[in-house]
């Protein structure tokens with residue numbers, strides 16, 4: 001490779017990881033990390049958990065201290081927007097007009113929150129949570145809020161609801177589906193978390209459509225539902241999913257379809273450009289869609305794709321085939337998921353009360369395991385699924401069946 005080296009757009013979890021892993025692998029050409037957020041690359045998960053609850057400060061979020069970047073010769077261009085790619089000239093155009101030449105360009109642009117498409121969504125007091133700035137604003141807003149509406153019973157909405165309820169605030173979660181986390185977890189796990197949240201005072205409105213957010217003097221006052229109900233609120237937090245940041249790729253003529261399309265090696269249709277993390281749609285053995293591709297929003301995916309790509313750029317190519325896994329902390333409960341289930345996959349229960357796992361099966365194939373307060377099951381499930389070991393529904397349900405032995409065998 002010539003001296004232009006690797007340029008990474010997006011200094012989040014995936015962008016940081018590919019840069020760090022390149023250096024770990026002994027890659028010696030320049031590595032430049034361009035990110036529009038100010039400051040050092042940081043972790044997002046605590047933004048809806050410990051950081052929101054005030055149990056950690058902003059420094060505790062940093063992926064590495066400033067010295068790491070200097071020591072590893074990673075040029076961090078923070079607070080800089082990457083505006084366009086000139087593929088013919090292999091140059092990235094920056095927001096300030098500068099050009100940055102690359103030998104290989106990595107798109108690790110992440111995702112942004114999906115906007116709520118109703119009147120009033122731009123009122124003061126209607127907020128979302130993606131970055132540190134959002135989290136700081138929400139932390140401050142929690143100090144004054146009394147009645148909170150959370151739109152969307154997904155992971156982030158529920159994590160936020162749990163933190164707000166623990167502060168004694170009045171919280172209503174409004175969800176279009178009939179249960180929490182409907183796309184991601186089984187009915188059993190959804191029912192458990194519904195009960196857990198209700199137990200700390202959270203109210204739910206399921207199968208609910210929002211008509212408008214109503215305001216007074218430019219500030220949110222209530223959320224109006226299609227069934228005529230109006231839920232008073234002085235803070236509304238919208239968590240209805242994300243959209244991949246793919247525009248820079250599309251404008252450069254790269255293939256996009258709910259994500260920047262890459263092959264099994266995470267390369268776009270241009271061999272000099274790859275995409276990783278939340279923004280990338282890739283073919284996966286765990287893919288659920290009709291074309292076998294998926295786009296995953298998780299720390300595991302961002303880290304493992306960063307490592308996989310760094311290995312390829314360092315001369316050790318391998319198809320990306322890591323098992324997806326995920327966690328979510330809601331109040332005092334920890335949910336961990338290994339694998340990927342379709343909503344129609346059957347669920348088999350192991351354990352009871354507030355410590356159980358749901359093993360998901362499609363036909364006789366294990367597709368995912370959801371563990372609630374059962375960290376041991378989660379680790380075993382990752383081994384089982386990663387190694388493709390066969391497990392029957394009867395074995396999964398039998399508390400005497402030795403799962404660990406099967407996983408290790």
Ligand code: FAD
Pocket residue numbers: 009010011012013014015034035036037043044045046047048080081082083108109110111129130131156245248276277278279296297298299300302325326327328329
């Ligand atoms: P990001 O971390 O989003 O980084 C992308 C970066 O690129 C951003 O800084 C963005 O501003 C920047 N960027 C985009 N376009 C440009 C451009 N043109 N020029 C310059 N910069 C650009 N995952 C879990 O597994 N477990 C959890 O518990 C969990 N909790 C979460 C809680 C919250 C509140 C959030 C928001 C996410 C959570 N996630 C969790 C998801 C996880 O954080 C993401 O999957 C992960 O951050 C994805 O990494 P990424 O590098 O692909 O994207």
